Amino acid sequence: MLFQPVPRGELAEGLASPTRDALAKPTRKDFSRVKPMHSSSLDSRGQTARCRVAGWTAYRVASADLPSLRQQPLVLQGTPLAPSFLKHADEQTIAGLTAVAKVLREHGLEDTDFSQWGVIASPRFLGRAALAVALSRFAAEGAWGISPHLIPHRSLHALSGTVSQALKIHGPNYGVGGGIDGAAEALLAASALLANDELPGLWVVLTGYDPELVPGDPLDNAAQPSAANCMAVALALIPPGKGHAGPVLSVGAGEGGCDLADLTLEQFADTLANGEPLARWNLPCGGWAAWDDTETAVEICL
Amino acid sequence: MSARCPVWITGVGAGTPLGHTYRAIADGLLAGRSGIRAVTGFDTSQHPCRIGGQIDKVPCPPGFDEAAFAKLLRLEQLSLWCCDAALRDAGWWEHRGELRLGVVLGIGAEWLVQWEADGLAGGNGVFHPERDGQSVIRKTCEALQLSCPAVSVSAACASGNYALAQARRWLELGWVDVCLAGACDIAVSPLSLAGFGNLRALSRRNDQPELASRPFDKDRDGFVMGEGGAVFVLERAETARKRSAHAYAEVAGLGASSDAHNMVIPSPDPEPATAAMRQALADARVNPGEVDYLNAHATSTPVGDVAESRVLETVFGESLPRVPVSSTKSMTGHLLTAAAAVEALACVIAMERRALPPTINLTQPDPECALRHVPNQAEDHAVRVAVSNSFGFGGSNTCLVLKAA
Numbered sequence: 268m269l270f271q272p273v274p275r276g277e278l279a280e281g282l283a284s285p286t287r288d289a290l291a292k293p294t295r296k297d298f299s300r301v302k303p304m305h306s307s308s309l310d311s312r313g314q315t316a317r318c319r320v321a322g323w324t325a326y327r328v329a330s331a332d333l334p335s336l337r338q339q340p341l342v343l344q345g346t347p348l349a350p351s352f353l354k355h356a357d358e359q360t361i362a363g364l365t366a367v368a369k370v371l372r373e374h375g376l377e378d379t380d381f382s383q384w385g386v387i388a389s390p391r392f393l394g395r396a397a398l399a400v401a402l403s404r405f406a407a408e409g410a411w412g413i414s415p416h417l418i419p420h421r422s423l424h425a426l427s428g429t430v431s432q433a434l435k436i437h438g439p440n441y442g443v444g445g446g447i448d449g450a451a452e453a454l455l456a457a458s459a460l461l462a463n464d465e466l467p468g469l470w471v472v473l474t475g476y477d478p479e480l481v482p483g484d485p486l487d488n489a490a491q492p493s494a495a496n497c498m499a500v501a502l503a504l505i506p507p508g509k510g511h512a513g514p515v516l517s518v519g520a521g522e523g524g525c526d527l528a529d530l531t532l533e534q535f536a537d538t539l540a541n542g543e544p545l546a547r548w549n550l551p552c553g554g555w556a557a558w559d560d561t562e563t564a565v566e567i568c569l
Numbered sequence: 570m571s572a573r574c575p576v577w578i579t580g581v582g583a584g585t586p587l588g589h590t591y592r593a594i595a596d597g598l599l600a601g602r603s604g605i606r607a608v609t610g611f612d613t614s615q616h617p618c619r620i621g622g623q624i625d626k627v628p629c630p631p632g633f634d635e636a637a638f639a640k641l642l643r644l645e646q647l648s649l650w651c652c653d654a655a656l657r658d659a660g661w662w663e664h665r666g667e668l669r670l671g672v673v674l675g676i677g678a679e680w681l682v683q684w685e686a687d688g689l690a691g692g693n694g695v696f697h698p699e700r701d702g703q704s705v706i707r708k709t710c711e712a713l714q715l716s717c718p719a720v721s722v723s724a725a726c727a728s729g730n731y732a733l734a735q736a737r738r739w740l741e742l743g744w745v746d747v748c749l750a751g752a753c754d755i756a757v758s759p760l761s762l763a764g765f766g767n768l769r770a771l772s773r774r775n776d777q778p779e780l781a782s783r784p785f786d787k788d789r790d791g792f793v794m795g796e797g798g799a800v801f802v803l804e805r806a807e808t809a810r811k812r813s814a815h816a817y818a819e820v821a822g823l824g825a826s827s828d829a830h831n832m833v834i835p836s837p838d839p840e841p842a843t844a845a846m847r848q849a850l851a852d853a854r855v856n857p858g859e860v861d862y863l864n865a866h867a868t869s870t871p872v873g874d875v876a877e878s879r880v881l882e883t884v885f886g887e888s889l890p891r892v893p894v895s896s897t898k899s900m901t902g903h904l905l906t907a908a909a910a911v912e913a914l915a916c917v918i919a920m921e922r923r924a925l926p927p928t929i930n931l932t933q934p935d936p937e938c939a940l941r942h943v944p945n946q947a948e949d950h951a952v953r954v955a956v957s958n959s960f961g962f963g964g965s966n967t968c969l970v971l972k973a974a
Contacts, residue, residue: 313669313743355832386827392680392701399695401760402688409615413760415768419832419962422678423723428963431827437841439825440965441724441731445679446704452720459738479698520669520718520744552707553671553718554744 313520316458320514321468322374322503325536326366330480330495333358341368343433344377352433355416357397359390359474359497360426364433366499367472376503384468385438385460386427389453391475391532393445394421396482396492403485430472438466444552449473450500450532451550457504458518458556464506473500475532500536514560523548523555530556576737577809577974578817580659580802582651582751583914585901586622586795589650591658595918598926599947603779603900605793611689611759618771620778621757622795622902630654633712641708643755644682648674648709651800652749656713659802660814661747665715671745672710672719673735674800675728675752677906679705679721685760705753718744725961726866726903727825728752729799729910730969734823736803746808753798754906765794768833770870782903783930784867784896785874785938792868795902799910806974817917818955822853822970830964835876842880842966846958849968850884853954858888861952862919864912865940866960867896867928868903877958878938893950895928895943909959909967916955916971925950 328336337356340347341364353361371377397417404412419425423442431440439460444452450473457471476495484490505511528534530548538546538558547557583589586604587597597604604622613619627646629638630653638646652672656662661670680701687694694700703711706721718739722731729752736750765771772791774781782793801817809816826845828836836842850857863881867874874896885892897915898904904911915926924947931944953973960966 316742385825392698394678394681395684395695395698398681398684398688398760402685402695405689405760405763410617410759410763410766411615413763413767415764417764418678418681418761419725419768421681422725422962423721424677424725424728424961424963424965425832427724428827428832428965431964432829432832435829437827437829437844439724439731439967440827440963441722441728442677443720443722444704445676445721445723446701446707448704448707455718456720456722456735459735459742459744462742463738479701481696481698484696520671520739520742550718552720553716 315517315519316462317507317515317517318458318461318504319507319511320502320516321505321511322370322376323539324366324369324373324501325539326362326369326499327496328362330358330492330497333361333497336361336365341365343368344371348433355420356429357393357420357425359393360429362497362499363388363426363472363474364430366501367430367470370501370503381434381436383438384436384470385466386430386436386440386470387443387453387457387460388426388430388472389442389444389449390426391449392479393423393425395480397421399482400485426472426474430470448551450535451530452552454518454556455550455552455554461504461506468503468505471502471504473532474498477533498532498536500532500539514558517557518554520554527555574741575806576740576803576820577806578801578820578917579804579809579814580655581817581914581917582654582658583799583911584624584627584647584650585797585911586624587901589628594914595922598897598900598915598918599922599924601927601929601946603929605778605782605902607778608757616762617766617773618762619775620781620793622793623757624796642683642686644679644753645705645708647753647755647798648705649712651751651753651798652709652713655749655800655802661802665713669746670715670717671736671739671748672706672715672717673732673748673750674706674721675723675732675906675910676705676721677723677725677728677754682755685758689759723906724965725963726905726908727959727961727965727967728906729913730823730959730967731825733820733913733969734825737820740803740805747802747804749800750803751798751800752907752910754904755796756905757794757796762794772869780930782869782899784869784899784928785934785942786931787933787935789869789871789874792870793902795904797901797904797911798907799914816974818920818971819974821972822849822855824848824852824968826966828964828966833962835873835960836964839876839879839883842960843883845966846880846884846968849970853970853972855954855970857885860892860954860956861950862916862925862955863892863894864915864957865894865896866958868898875937878940881940890941892941893925893943894940895926897926899929909957912957912959913969916957920952920955920971920973923949923951
């Protein structure tokens with residue numbers, strides 16, 4: 268491994284071995300006047316961010332079925348999307364938006380005004396198949412062969428941008444994570460965004476393949492894409508104390524506990540799909556998260 | 570995004586086509602120097618655009634193994650350089666292990682970057698998910714020995730402002746004592762240069778690289794891609810005061826909205842971007858007439874610069890002729906995911922140097938962009954309130970307000 272985690276206070280072998288000379292700051296500022304502070308002198312509490320889950324789903328679709336989904340315009344809030352709406356979208360975007368549509372239908376949110384809501388989305392390893400095709404076309408055709416849609420629809424913001432467009436959301440929209448810890452990163456970011464009580468609600472959409480998709484090789488017709496399921500979790504979150512029923516999602520940045528499992532998209536999706544009333548995880552990006560769908564959730568969130 | 574306690578910028582780390590230190594970047598911006606030139610590193614002969622604002626070699630942070638550093642992806646190098654430099658600048662480097670130190674970085678397409686670099690070097694990593702490894706932000710945290718809340722965010726060109734907003738929230742929630750926030754992008758690669766070129770978004774002034782990025786100019790013909798990043802140390806004002814830290818600026822206001830119009834094309838309706846600006850000004854408790862400098866998103870595209878001018882007319886009204894506006898993309902190029910962060914740095918520089926960075930190549934201002942420009946040369950000007958607009962693919966509109974701390 269190139270980067271080795273190093274115990275605090277010790278010097279890393281090789282990569283990180285700062286010397287006193289190197290640490291002496293060659294800047295214009297006088298650092299002799301900067302007093303060191305230790306964490307004990309700082310506020311160490313940190314709040315728990317809680318939100319109510321007004322709607323949720325965990326959706327799975329076989330990767331082989333995604334092309335047909337692309338061609339079946341989704342109906343959102345009674346209005347079908349334009350047939351070309353998802354023409355250039357990544358397959359994970361299609362699954363994510365389908366999950367959002369499912370939440371709308373199954374949790375009575377069809378008539379909700381989302382115009383001032385926000386969207387945070389975390390697609391995992393987005394654009395692998397498209398990049399494989401792009402590399403092949405670049406080799407064969409040069410610059411001319413690269414689709415202008417590659418970057419806009421395969422960057423981390425693509426899923427959140429598409430959801431905001433589909434639901435006519437004018438609040439903030441951005442992507443979070445993108446890698447193996449993306450689901451945890453998204454929950455950490457979303458709970459903080461919603462905690463300031465300025466947004467009426469926030470969509471969180473998490474997607475990824477299980478197992479990770481291996482694209483077909485465009486140069487080898489015999490090499491077909493691997494069989495995989497595309498997972499999508501969609502959550503409609505609202506600030507606590509709005510009088511709604513529903514599970515409570517709590518997130519904090521401190522230690523979650525040494526006996527907790529790390530949150531993954533797969534585990535989170537299973538918790539939702541199985542209707543588990545209580546779950547708690549460590550967030551590998553730092554912090555913890557808890558899902559509470561019991562009677563006490565009402566009291567917590569009042 | 571309202572602040573319940575003032576949050577200050579107390580450290581800066583950056584790398585841009587104009588240099589890799591605060592001083593070099595400030596000197597370059599205020600000298601009106603262009604960082605745009607012919608793209609090197611790969612064959613561009615078939616590309617419609619063959620120019621960019623590249624950073625050639627990312628310096629190895631002090632004390633790190635140069636050979637190991639050289640093997641990293643350039644995006645990883647830049648992230649590490651910026652974070653390391655920011656911590657040292659803030660005076661937290663030696664105490665970073667004693668803090669709850671968060672990291673929020675705008676990183677837009679790291680896996681595409683990684684798979685592309687591997688594929689063009691003859692590898693086939695895109696077909697091998699088991700090789701994907703850790704994200705840039707996780708590697709950066711490990712290299713800097715930080716065990717803290719850390720997330721990557723992306724709203725394309727608006728990413729840096731979302732990173733600052735998220736970091737400020739974490740400080741307000743008491744989740745962290747100090748937070749690194751910013752964005753990095755190494756976007757000038759064969760596929761992205763081709764993709765944006767085929768989108769017809771890039772300038773084709775290939776024979777005059779330094780003149781190609783010309784926001785608000787009548788003869789602009791598209792943006793020029795750039796590379797770089799900027800990372801800031803954010804901390805609560807009370808923390809900074811207690812340790813007598815230098816404060817560059819207060820992160821006073823942030824606003825964000827979405828067009829809900831198109832993934833690529835800016836909305837013809839100025840209302841969503843206007844709302845983001847008004848939200849940021851209200852958050853900072855600043856009236857439009859109090860703004861001393863505005864760093865525009867203006868990328869040098871025919872449509873985008875006019876659209877932003879309409880937004881500024883709406884937000885500033887009668888104050889518009891008194892608000893100096895420039896686009897530093899004229900010198901750095903458009904740094905995409907890193908644009909907002911580097912332009913926040915330009916605002917910090919304007920505040921600290923008491924001088925406005927210019928829009929270079931602004932020889933014939935477009936009458937559709939009738940603003941109080943800072944054309945071609947820096948102007949001495951005290952700046953207590955600076956505003957930076959950043960809009961991005963996906964319909965993101967963001968606005969940052971910095972105040973003198």
